[in-house]
Amino acid sequence: MHTENNLSDNQKNDLSVINLLASKGKVKILYYLSQNEELNITQIVKLTHLNSTQVNRHLNFFVENQIVKEKRFGRVKIYSLMTNHYRIRLLKTFFTHWK
Known part of the structure; x- marks a missing residue:
């Protein structure tokens, strides 16, 4: 059995893709x-039909992994994809063509 320390770089990248798309909630948000x-x-909660705890957890994962950026205006947090990264642009293209 492999542990994360024994995995090759390609296997670690596979794990990150799996983690990125591991749940319907994450996919909906993306x-x-x-x-x-x-x-x-609030908009994400309404669009995805997830509760705010789930949305916050997924968004925190995305922010920590530099998939989504967060801007704050007082107590309001605004989220957007980090489109400067080629993988995020590919993901955005995928969703555009997969409607």
Whole structure:
């Protein structure tokens, strides 16, 4: 059995892709962010039909992994995809063509 320390770089990258798309909730959030330039948490909750705890958890994962960027305006947090990264642009293109 492999542990993360024994995995090759390619296997670690596979794990990160698996983690990125591991749940319907994550995929829904990424989809709606790919279709909108920016969204706040309330908008994401309404679009995805997830609860705010789930949305916050997924968004924190995305921010920590530099998939999504967060802007704050007082207490309001605005989220958008980090489109400067080629993998995120590929993901956005995928969602655009997979409607």
